[in-house]
Amino acid sequence: MNIVEWSALDATARAAMLERAPEAQSVELRDGVARLIAQVRADGDSTLRALTRRYDGCELGALAVSAGEFDAADALVAPELKRAIGEARERIERFHRATAPADVALDTAPGVRCERVLRPLRRVGLYVPSGSAPLPSTVLMLAVPAAIAGCHDVVMCTPANAQGDCDPLVLHAARACGVKRVFKLGGAQAIAAMAYGTESVPRCDKLFGPGNAWVTEAKRQVALDPQGAAIDLPAGPSEVLVIADASADPGFVAADLLSQAEHGPDSQAILLSPSSALIMAVEAAIEAQLADLPRADLARRALAHSRLIHVPDLATAVRVSNDYAPEHLILNVENARSWLAQVDNAGSIFLGPWSPEAVGDYCSGTNHVLPTYGHARAWSGVSVASFVKLVTVQELSADGLRAIGPCAATLARAEGLDAHERAVTRRLRRLAENAV
Numbered sequence: 001m002n003i004v005e006w007s008a009l010d011a012t013a014r015a016a017m018l019e020r021a022p023e024a025q026s027v028e029l030r031d032g033v034a035r036l037i038a039q040v041r042a043d044g045d046s047t048l049r050a051l052t053r054r055y056d057g058c059e060l061g062a063l064a065v066s067a068g069e070f071d072a073a074d075a076l077v078a079p080e081l082k083r084a085i086g087e088a089r090e091r092i093e094r095f096h097r098a099t100a101p102a103d104v105a106l107d108t109a110p111g112v113r114c115e116r117v118l119r120p121l122r123r124v125g126l127y128v129p130s131g132s133a134p135l136p137s138t139v140l141m142l143a144v145p146a147a148i149a150g151c152h153d154v155v156m157c158t159p160a161n162a163q164g165d166c167d168p169l170v171l172h173a174a175r176a177c178g179v180k181r182v183f184k185l186g187g188a189q190a191i192a193a194m195a196y197g198t199e200s201v202p203r204c205d206k207l208f209g210p211g212n213a214w215v216t217e218a219k220r221q222v223a224l225d226p227q228g229a230a231i232d233l234p235a236g237p238s239e240v241l242v243i244a245d246a247s248a249d250p251g252f253v254a255a256d257l258l259s260q261a262e263h264g265p266d267s268q269a270i271l272l273s274p275s276s277a278l279i280m281a282v283e284a285a286i287e288a289q290l291a292d293l294p295r296a297d298l299a300r301r302a303l304a305h306s307r308l309i310h311v312p313d314l315a316t317a318v319r320v321s322n323d324y325a326p327e328h329l330i331l332n333v334e335n336a337r338s339w340l341a342q343v344d345n346a347g348s349i350f351l352g353p354w355s356p357e358a359v360g361d362y363c364s365g366t367n368h369v370l371p372t373y374g375h376a377r378a379w380s381g382v383s384v385a386s387f388v389k390l391v392t393v394q395e396l397s398a399d400g401l402r403a404i405g406p407c408a409a410t411l412a413r414a415e416g417l418d419a420h421e422r423a424v425t426r427r428l429r430r431l432a433e434n435a436v
Contacts, residue, residue: 001286001303003279006272006311006320018324020373021237021266021305033217037192044198051189058164063200065166065182073171085136085173088363092144095365100148100384111400115393123153123202124387125194125229126179127209128170129186130159135210136173141367141382142208143177149387154179155194155204159186187211188218195222195229206230208382210369232382236373237266240357241326241346243317244282245333246275252353253278254285256330257306258299259358265301270324271308272317279308318342325376328357347376398431 004017039047049060105115126142128135139156146154156179158170166184174182183201185193191211197203207219207229216235222228240260244253257269273279286303290296311317318339321329325345333339336351343349347370350357361368371379396404405424412420 001283001306001308003276003283004307004309006309006316014320017307017309018270018320020239020268029213029217030221033188033214033221036188036214037196037218037221040189040192040198041196045200048185048189048193048198048201051187052160052185055187055189056159057162058160060160060164060184063183063185065171065184069165070171070175073166073168074175076168077172081169082172084363085140085169085176088137089140089144089173089176091363091365092140092367093148096145096148096367096384100145101388101390109400109403111397111402112404113393113395113400115395117391117393118149118388119391120150120152120388121205122151123155123204124151125204125207126154126156127190127194127207127211127215128156128158129209129211129215130161130167130170134167134169136167136169137362137368138209139170139173139177139179141369143174143179145367145382145384146208146387147178149384151387153202154181155202156182157185157190157194157201158182159190160184188214191215191218191222195225196227204229206232206387208232208369208386210235232369232386233371233379234373234375235371236375237268238263238328239268239270239326239372240328240330241270241272241321241324242330242332243314243321243339244271244273244275244278244330245314246278247334247353248273248278248332249353250278250281250285251289252356253282253332254289256332256357257282257303258286258289258293259356260328261299261302261306262293262295263302264298267302269302269306270326272311272320273309274311274313274317276310279310283308314339315342321346325374327370327372327376328360330355330357345377347371347381401427402431 009017045063048063052058052060101118103117108114124146128138143154156174158166160166164184171182191207193201194204194207219231223231238260240256242253242256253271257271260267260269271279271282290299293299311320314333322345327347329343329346330350331339332353348360348366350360360366367382369382371381405428409421409424
């Protein structure tokens with residue numbers, strides 16, 4: 001990783017320093033995903049079995065995980081892992097219950113009652129990848145808020161291995177969260193199945209969860225189709241930005257950067273610091289920690305487009321971070337909380353030396369399904385609100401209509417919408433007649 005002097009860069013070079021790795025959006029990818037979706041829509045389960053045979057190397061009978069398979073998976077999970085999953089689930093549930101939206105009702109004028117009521121999504125589809133590593137944490141991050149929201153039907157897809165079995169940890173986490181319908185499907189075909197439905201997989205109203213470029217493109221395509229399904233948020237490769245000062249432990253900073261880099265070759269890790277000595281120490285610590293990191297090859301490929309940037313001061317670092325809008329932002333500086341009010345754009349923020357991003361990935365209680373690729377400028381991470389609709393209600397008494405009806409009629413006339421005006425004034429005339 002090269003050390004970059006921010007003050008020496010012009011605007012063009014600074015923008016280049018903050019560029020992400022190009023997203024995989026080739027014509028070949030888009031067309032390939034479109035073909036898979038069309039095949040699933042046309043032939044349903046038979047196509048799902050054929051694609052699973054081609055891409056996952058296994059023959060599937062029933063697509064759904066059976067009760068016996070759930071039991072077998074539970075038997076394979078070590079007690080300490082069960083305890084860890086249980087503890088993490090409890091903290092995630094506690095935080096998500098406390099931050100869930102609530103019904104609201106108030107009178108905006110005498111006789112004018114306005115409300116907002118929550119309605120859970122009827123059926124949601126959760127996608128849990130299982131490529132180079134199982135992700136039971138993703139099950140928790142999706143299934144817990146879905147349960148709190150009261151979603152009537154929760155469907156999950158996760159790939160099977162060559163023997164036709166899903167990862168035991170993923171299945172245990174699903175059962176622990178009350179998810180009973182799990183299908184042995186991965187990739188774009190799983191997204192298509194949940195978006196449009198097949199003989200076995202029910203059609204879902206909204207899809208959640210991370211995935212590779214094919215999954216991401218499939219989610220994008222079904223979200224654009226009126227007959228498809230909504231999606232949780234726009235996603236790209238995982239990323240972290242660390243702001244650290246001279247007080248930071250370089251080993252901690254290096255570990256945080258590597259914890260994101262090991263996700264995959266398109267992940268990105270950025271350090272901003274006003275301390276040249278810290279940056280050089282972090283660079284050395286990264287090399288030292290890579291020596292015994294099992295996923296070092298993946299991390300090195302990610303580090304090729306990561307950055308160590310020297311900035312003149314912490315205020316500049318925060319401004320740069322806001323421009324970058326990271327998925328994860330770590331403020332490893334003295335009095336970290338004092339900088340929080342100045343942070344506008346981030347998916348999730350980690351304050352101080354004892355708050356590694358990894359705890360947010362697993363068990364602090366917050367959600368790890370977050371906007372990436374700069375989408376934190378406008379999007380929030382997954383929460384209970386992601387699984388509900390916020391429906392407004394209004395109820396007017398006769399006095400209420402008398403009070404605010406003239407306002408509505410005036411605005412309708414200004415917009416040239418005569419039927420709108422008459423819908424109000426016709427009622428106002430009736431009230432006036434009845435009052436005589």
